[in-house]
Amino acid sequence: MKLAVIAANGKTGQRVVETALAHDLDVTAIVRHENRSQATQVLQKGIFDLTADDLAPFDVVVDAFGVYDPERLDEHQTTLAHLTSILSGTTTRLYIVGGAGSLYVDDEMTIQLKDTPEFPAAYQPLAESMSRGLAVLRQAESVHWIYVSPAAEYDSEGPRTGQYAFAGDKLTTNATGQSYISYADYVDALLQEILHPSADQQRISIYGI
Template identity: 30%
Template sequence: MGNIVVFGAGGTAGSRICAEAFDRGHRVVAAVRRPEATSYLPAGVRVVTGDVTSERSVRDVAPDADALVVAVGGGERDLWLDAARALVGALRDMPAAPRIVHVGGGSTLLTRKGTRFLDEPDFPEEYREAARGQAAALDYYRSSADGVRWTYVSPPPLEFHPGERTGHYRVGGDEPVTDHEGRSVLTYEDLAVAVVDEIETPRFENTRFAVAY
């Protein structure tokens, strides 16, 4: 049984990661800006006030944690880069520091042409700034996270939605995982399965992996 802290536990991805980890017997802390908005989490999940963009806030929850999950969303472009900087800054000199597991956007994955989905002309403009923010966070981990253990998880760039938990998925690298029809599809429920599996049995330390059916 591990200790898992989830930043953004009030959101679609974070709430499912909390539930998945708790159901498997882990001790789960939901670190959120608005604790009153998490009444739907399992009763055994401990809720604390936390800000993933604050090094001080990260240090407050990190000492007893095995993993810090970043599942925040809905913010300005700089949110994810600020989170990555705060996490790396807080953990870099911490003895036995927990691992970072950052749930990032699928738009940072590469097309068959080798370009990022977020850079394609037909990428929805209303999501482009957030996608660039997620890309900046990934670039930061790759270039500036020496001495810190991290993993960046990318769901499909388009067909990613709430649904059924099957417990099954496949993983890949910097391109979307596709089925025999060329589709890349996943539910939030099975993203949570993949995230907790990676925490329990690390396979992608200091790199990014894609997940889909």
């Protein structure tokens, strides 16, 4: 399996590269600047400069792109519009490291986490932008995309436990009522889905159990 990781220099991107290499996958890091991941194969290009030919060799593309600058939040939509455009009609599977804000908290699927009173106001613009990015994907009928949301608490310093489960569009909690996942467990689960795909053109979520 040939796998490319966009934004491989980021916290999640570096972990995806490391874990994919541990599974003996053929991994290429796609980065704008000097590669800081463990990948030895590197494509140094900005996401908007990627072409269909650039991504054609890959079975799987993991998009770990994220931006927090208030002036650039719309790139959560525009980058996905670009990627779905150049992957349209191909067999390449596109996995997006998504957000939790758009997960639903009610059985009727009408209220999203980002719209609840408890959701931190500081993260509202980011969550709104990422939610609009998911909407872009849902219009991409000719792309094999999978949007992968973490639990509400996504812990960069948490340990790898191997104790996780998959869910769908609804926020899911463990037996103690927590919605938590470490980066390490999220990436492990993501690689399991990549190696043994069960989803296509849908959002899945991962939470610790």
